[in-house]
Amino acid sequence: MTSAETKFSRRQALAMLGGVGATAFSFSTPAIAQRSAGRVVVVGGGFGGATAARYLKRGNPNLNVTLLDPARRFYTCPFTNLHFGGLRTFEQQGHGFDDLRRIGVQIVHERANDVDAKGKTVTLSGGRKLPYDRLVLSPGIDFRWGALEGYDQAAAELAPHAWQAGPQTVLLKKQLEAMEDGGLFILVAPDNPFRCPPGPYERASMVAHYLKTRKPKSKLLILDAKDNFSKQGLFQDGWKKFYADIIEWVPRSKDGKVAKVDAKAREVETEFGKKHKAAVLNVVPPQKAGFIAERAGVTNAGGWVPVKPQTFESAQVADVYVVGDATIAAPMPKSGFCANAQGKVAAAAIVASLAGREAPRASWANTCYSLIAPNYGISVAGVYEVADGKIVEIKGGGVSPREASDEFRKLEAEYGVGWYNAITQDTWGSKPA
Amino acid sequence: MSKFNTQNRVPCGLSPSIATMLGFALTLIAVQPVAAQSPSDITTLAGSCANCHGTDGRSPGPIVSIAGRPETLLLSQLKAFKSDTPPPGTTIMNRIAKGYTDEQIGALAKHFAAISANEPTKKRRK
Structure with missing residues (x-):
């Protein structure tokens, strides 16, 4: 429901109840303010922000919740790798905001340009200032342009990162499709921490699937700044089974760390001076918290956001809550699932704090499926959970068994789709696409 | 704290404040506080389940719905997962269930059993 609709229906209701006086009153006072239990502004309509907005309204329907995102449709990073594999369209990863409107969240398609944490306002790209009682930032990641020599915004137009879903995804897919059979696809993987730890390796798998089925003479080289990665044994088992002649992974200890990028030549140079030339060059660069986190003063010297574990309120700025990839939440990974889970914990904490109650006990989970x-x-x-003031992983959990039947792997492929359907319903109210 | 989105669950014509009260009353009936697990704690605890089993445990896809299933069934399945004797056709819940205490598992079974399996149909405004 938009604010205009809210105003209209309330005017109607008041007119029916009380006549002229009430109608005049509704003209002079913003309708929402009369019964609002507090104003919460949420910046960013991804897994963390959209979930926070939804669960704020569920927690207290009388809250005035405004969600800011310049995009009319949010494209998720999760499952875009399947698009590279030719298994899904790009549009299948798109989610609108109509269902959040339906439950009473006000959606504003503007960028948040600045935060005044003292005056408690957010400045929008259109110049307007939005006041808040509590602020939620779910800014995702930005890139440290130039931290990897030669890789800046202009370079990303030639050698895409495709680590934020959108035009970059489309660009990399186009390059992959235009590549000649026999070409070399190079994927440059970053050092920790970065968004979606298994992501580069799922991407390699899905690109390799595309190459195997469409361009079988081609190769894929992963140049890695690390010696270990998420679900490593399982990925390597899968690569051996499906892509033994296609994928080669070079760890840091074997000179896998890229030190310099020449995007025009599609060439990279490693730490020890070895040059590799690609037909398609996909660089996942070093990252930091999204820029609005810096403006709000919630980032630390490392560029990420320390939070109070119990509530995900910033450790540095009062009444500003930060969720998702921008936060320092280890051992929780930077995943869409975690962003959603953190959004719920922050929402519950905000509802409680605006009602003068203590925040409920925090609990989070993570499940991450990768398709090989x-x-x-x-x-x-x-x-x-939180123990001794820190987020800790409870014993249990872990990866799929190394020894498992094909039937087991098939079920996990299906449950991966089930997870995507469920979490996008829970976050944006989407129906399976 | 209301466990449900009360706005969508009450017939039209009730004022939001009554709706909130009603939602709160339903919560009290539905979720008896377990020791050290307050109603708002269980909401937070159950929040993670939605990421795979759907909002309120109503799944939109191939993963099973858990809303409105008998409490005893949910409880026995969660215990089976936790003790690594999972039902066939499952892959991940044995790993996840180990992360929860028996008390939390009991509270989760009660919580999802109390939610209706189908979203109540909304009356249309004339």
């Missing part, structure tokens, strides 16, 4: 080939999925799971 059609009908061959793997997963990792974790459950988290």
Whole structure:
């Protein structure tokens, strides 16, 4: 429901009840303010922000909740790898905000340009200032342009990162489709921490599936700034099974760390001076919290956001809550599932704090499925709580068994789709696409 | 704290404040506080389940719905997962269930059993 609709229906109701006086009153006072239990502004309509907005309204329908995102449709990073594999369209990862409107969240398609944490306002790209009682930032990631020599915004137009879903995804897909059979696809994987730890390796798997089925003479080289990665054993088992002649992974200890990028030549140079030339170059660069987090003063020297574990309120700025990839929440990974789970914990804490109650006890989980080939999925799971003021992973959880039947892997591929359907329903109210 | 989105669950014509009270009353009936697990704690605890089983445990896809299933069934399944004797056709819940205490598992079974399996149909405004 938009604010205009809210105003109209309330005017109607008041007119029916009380006549002229009440109608005049509704003209002079914003309708929402009369019964609002507090104003919450949410910046960012991804897994963290959209979930926070939804669960704020569920927690207290009388809250005035405004969600800011310049995009009319949010495209998720999760499952875009399947698009590279040719298994899903790009549009299947798009989610609108109509269902959030339906439950009473006001959606404003503007960018948040600045935060005044003292005056408690957010400045929108259109110049308007929105006041808040509590602020939620779900800013995702930004890139440290230039931290990897030669890789800046202009370079990303030639050698895409495709680590934020949108035009970059479309660009990389186009390059992959235009590549000649026999070409070399190079994926440059970053050091920790970064968004979606298994992401580069699922991407390699799905690109390899595309190459195997469409361009079988081609190769894929992963140049990695690390020696270990998420679900490593399971990925490597899968690669051996499906892509033994296609994927080569070079860890840091074997000179896998890229030190310099020449995007025009589609060439990279490693730490020890070895040059590799690609037909398609996909660089996942070093990252930091999204820029509005810096404006709000919630980032630390490392560029990420420390939070109070119990509530995800900023450790540095009062009444500003931060969720998702921008936060320092280890051992929770930077995943869409965790962003959603953190959004719920922050929403519950805000509802409680505006009502003068203590925040409920926090609890989070994470489940992350990766697809290695059609009908061959793997997963990792974790459950988290706060102990001694820190987020800890509870014993249990872990990755799929190394020894498992093809039937087991097939089920995990199906459950991966089930997870995507469920979490996008829970976050944006989407129906399976 | 209301466990349900009360706005969508009450017939039209009730004022939002009555709706909130009604939602709160339903919550009290539905979720008896378990020791050290307050109603708002269980809402937070159950929040993670929605990411795979759907909002309020009503799944939109191939993963099973858990809303409105008998409490005893939910409880026995969660215990089976936790003790690594999962039902066939499952892959991940044994790993997840180990992350919860028996008390939390009991509270979750009660919570999802108390939610109706189908979203109540909304009356249309004339």
